[in-house]
Amino acid sequence: MGALDGRVALITGAGRGIGRAEALLFAAEGASVVVNDPGVAADGSGGDDGVAAAVVAEITARGGSAVAGTDSVADWDGARRLVELAVETFGDLHVVVNNAAIERNAPLVAMTEAGFDDVLAVKAKGTFAVSHWAARHWRSRFEAGARADRAIVNTASGSGLLNPLPTQTSYAAGNAAVAAMTVVAALELRRYGVRVNCVSPSMVRTRLTAGVPGIQEPGTPGGFDPQDPATVAPLAAYLATAGCPLTGQVLSVRGGSVAVNHGWSRGARAEQDGPWDVAGLAGTLPGLPVDDPFDKLAQALGGAFGITDRDQVLRLVDDTLDRSLDEAHTRSHG
Numbered sequence: 206m207g208a209l210d211g212r213v214a215l216i217t218g219a220g221r222g223i224g225r226a227e228a229l230l231f232a233a234e235g236a237s238v239v240v241n242d243p244g245v246a247a248d249g250s251g252g253d254d255g256v257a258a259a260v261v262a263e264i265t266a267r268g269g270s271a272v273a274g275t276d277s278v279a280d281w282d283g284a285r286r287l288v289e290l291a292v293e294t295f296g297d298l299h300v301v302v303n304n305a306a307i308e309r310n311a312p313l314v315a316m317t318e319a320g321f322d323d324v325l326a327v328k329a330k331g332t333f334a335v336s337h338w339a340a341r342h343w344r345s346r347f348e349a350g351a352r353a354d355r356a357i358v359n360t361a362s363g364s365g366l367l368n369p370l371p372t373q374t375s376y377a378a379g380n381a382a383v384a385a386m387t388v389v390a391a392l393e394l395r396r397y398g399v400r401v402n403c404v405s406p407s408m409v410r411t412r413l414t415a416g417v418p419g420i421q422e423p424g425t426p427g428g429f430d431p432q433d434p435a436t437v438a439p440l441a442a443y444l445a446t447a448g449c450p451l452t453g454q455v456l457s458v459r460g461g462s463v464a465v466n467h468g469w470s471r472g473a474r475a476e477q478d479g480p481w482d483v484a485g486l487a488g489t490l491p492g493l494p495v496d497d498p499f500d501k502l503a504q505a506l507g508g509a510f511g512i513t514d515r516d517q518v519l520r521l522v523d524d525t526l527d528r529s530l531d532e533a534h535t536r537s538h539g
């Protein structure tokens with residue numbers, strides 16, 4: 206008996222990294238899987254149909270059930286076709302795992318319009334588009350009298366929720382959007398029997414983190430490797446099980462640690478009887494305790510790079526931006 210026996214799951218970006226590991230585990234747990242991946246490069250360019258096909262071949266070689274879908278989640282009609290592929294191939298759809306992403310990191314002053322739009326198109330619009338078409342299918346099944354547990358599992362990142370990282374304006378915005386959508390969709394889709402949650406991985410060894418300080422080579426085979434993409438898959442699979450009661454949650458996962466996130470929460474407040482004026486705010490707000498973005502980054506780094514004080518964080522941010530601007534300059538001028 207698998208935890209996902211009889212479930213049909215559509216997993217986006219399932220050709221590589223975390224999505225691939227999710228597809229393999231979902232299939233091993235008995236789900237029929239639509240492996241969606243257009244096989245693009247990490248920046249979204251190009252494409253290779255063989256990437257999704259290879260994961261389907263792995264699953265079927267192990268006796269599982271899977272079909273490849275190579276549409277981009279950022280394509281409105283493509284997202285609809287992916288939902289249709291699940292229903293036409295396997296008879297229904299129970300689970301959507303929105304996992305696809307690309308990155309085009311650059312300092313805000315150098316980020317292009319297309320660089321920003323394309324990252325948001327995959328992360329935020331792609332999550333919305335696939336969820337929209339799945340939700341329409343689920344609504345029509347529900348209205349026809351069918352009752353089943355349905356689930357969406359979104360994917361966010363500490364970059365956007367917890368840790369401000371320089372050069373990630375677009376990526377952070379996309380991930381914050383996904384976390385916000387998770388909670389709204391959980392409210393809206395409950396009436397059709399749909400639960401909506403989100404996983405937020407961190408420091409997983411994939412091509413998106415290649416070269417990130419702290420990412421290590423794979424550990425000894427068989428030993429616990431906290432950066433293995435497979436560490437995220439059990440949480441996604443649990444959230445996809447018919448018996449899971451959770452909805453509207455954004456859960457961080459890193460190695461053996463799973464944590465509930467509380468998102469933005471209100472801090473100190475200034476209150477008076479009546480509206481504020483500018484001078485009143487100027488005299489009051491600077492006295493309230495606030496989160497400093499540089500302190501947040503220092504906390505997120507947790508002592509990495511030997512950073513212990515604020516000056517060092519300021520220097521790290523400046524160095525990162527300078528390096529990134531130099532790289533952008535070299536790319537455009539050869």
Ligand SMILES: NC(=O)c1ccc[n+]([C@@H]2O[C@H](COP(=O)([O-])OP(=O)(O)OC[C@H]3O[C@@H](n4cnc5c(N)ncnc54)[C@H](O)[C@@H]3O)[C@@H](O)[C@H]2O)c1
Nearest residue numbers: 218221222223245277278304305306362406408409411413
């Ligand atoms: N690796 C980490 O440490 C980490 C940390 C936080 C969050 N995440 C999130 O986890 C998810 C998976 O990332 P990963 O590290 O496995 O990356 P990855 O690049 O290894 O895999 C992402 C896959 O998505 C596919 N993809 C890209 N654009 C697509 C599109 N338009 N439609 C469908 N598929 C598309 C790519 O072809 C690729 O195979 C992402 O949402 C990422 O933001 C990863």
